[in-house]
Amino acid sequence: MNPAAFPPARRIGRTEAAELWHNADDAELQRLAAEARARFHRPDKATWLTMAIVNTTNVCVARCDYCAFYVLPNKPGAYALDADAISARLDALVALGGTLVGFNGGFHPKMRLIDYARLFQTVRSRFPTLEFFELTVAEFMYSCKVSRLSYADGAALLRDHGTRWVTGGGAEVLTDSFRMRHSPLKYTVDDYYDAQRAILLAGLGSTATMVIGFDETLDERLDHLERLRDFQDEVGGLLPSFLCWTYKPTATELGGDEIDARSYNRWLAICRLYLDNFRHIRTSVLTRNATAMEALRWGADDFDLPTEDEVTQKAGATVSHDFEALLDAARALGITPQRRDPFSIPRLTAPA
Numbered sequence: 001m002n003p004a005a006f007p008p009a010r011r012i013g014r015t016e017a018a019e020l021w022h023n024a025d026d027a028e029l030q031r032l033a034a035e036a037r038a039r040f041h042r043p044d045k046a047t048w049l050t051m052a053i054v055n056t057t058n059v060c061v062a063r064c065d066y067c068a069f070y071v072l073p074n075k076p077g078a079y080a081l082d083a084d085a086i087s088a089r090l091d092a093l094v095a096l097g098g099t100l101v102g103f104n105g106g107f108h109p110k111m112r113l114i115d116y117a118r119l120f121q122t123v124r125s126r127f128p129t130l131e132f133f134e135l136t137v138a139e140f141m142y143s144c145k146v147s148r149l150s151y152a153d154g155a156a157l158l159r160d161h162g163t164r165w166v167t168g169g170g171a172e173v174l175t176d177s178f179r180m181r182h183s184p185l186k187y188t189v190d191d192y193y194d195a196q197r198a199i200l201l202a203g204l205g206s207t208a209t210m211v212i213g214f215d216e217t218l219d220e221r222l223d224h225l226e227r228l229r230d231f232q233d234e235v236g237g238l239l240p241s242f243l244c245w246t247y248k249p250t251a252t253e254l255g256g257d258e259i260d261a262r263s264y265n266r267w268l269a270i271c272r273l274y275l276d277n278f279r280h281i282r283t284s285v286l287t288r289n290a291t292a293m294e295a296l297r298w299g300a301d302d303f304d305l306p307t308e309d310e311v312t313q314k315a316g317a318t319v320s321h322d323f324e325a326l327l328d329a330a331r332a333l334g335i336t337p338q339r340r341d342p343f344s345i346p347r348l349t350a351p352a
């Protein structure tokens with residue numbers, strides 16, 4: 001991490017974060033988050049790009065109870081896209097001015113890592129101007145197991161086939177009590193961070209994510225932030241961004257209600273304050289639509305305009321291609337949204 005880019009902040013602990021969550025009024029929380037945001041970003045600017053999340057397969061054996069997307073192997077509706085089907089989706093993204101693709105899917109028991117690597121290599125060669133996030137950490141972990149590869153060997157395999165990024169998706173709430181309640185077949189938190197570490201050490205880029213609004217407790221949310229901040233310290237700030245989105249309950253086994261805008265905004269403020277070693281805190285247009293822009297006044301500085309994501313759309317998300325209307329929602333708050341290129345992959349700086 002370049003220390004000059006991260007001027008010192010007074011680090012807050014769990015107790016203070018919980019105190020702020022329970023007792024700070026909205027104005028105070030906004031003010032503190034704005035101060036923390038201003039360490040890295042001008043208050044009147046935010047950045048964005050257009051991206052597609054292309055779901056390469058909906059076949060999944062993890063059976064998370066909050067998921068409305070997956071189909072068990074060999075059941076009606078199961079699919080796995082080939083390079084031509086993916087390319088047709090990316091033609092649509094390019095027509096909409098998109099620059100970034102996230103390949104997400106499920107835990108497909110027959111997809112080895114080499115199958116993904118070759119598929120992505122083919123698609124990448126057809127779209128040289130696009131940047132790609134290829135698999136989430138969670139899918140990477142499962143495909144390594146299917147392939148009988150260590151995470152280090154799996155990350156090297158992807159890298160040697162041209163992969164540049166894996167994303168920190170599939171994280172939801174990274175605490176084992178949450179995982180046991182809702183997705184006991186997915187992974188343990190230690191395992192997740194082992195995979196994330198191997199990805200970064202292989203020289204690939206990755207990101208950090210969180211999903212809120214299930215039945216998680218404040219303690220579980222703070223577990224997520226604490227473990228993530230420690231990890232970011234350990235790897236010297238290699239994760240460029242943290243994205244928090246919200247659970248969509250439609251058609252899921254878990255069900256429930258969506259959290260309201262105020263709860264989301266307040267939580268993003270806590271994230272900005274707690275994750276003092278993250279430059280970019282991203283707000284989710286995919287799950288919050290135009291109201292996501294409000295979070296730019298609660299510590300967030302960046303967002304994407306999504307063109308598609310079947311996983312969240314199946315659970316009730318709606319995607320609008322009226323990008324100007326979405327950007328106008330930011331402008332109405334006095335924030336100028338500036339289009340950006342996909343992030344560069346941070347590099348470990350050699351110790352002094």
Ligand code: SF4
Nearest residue numbers: 060062063064067106
């Ligand atoms: S959330 Fe992901 S891992 Fe869990 S069931 Fe859905 S597709 Fe599978």
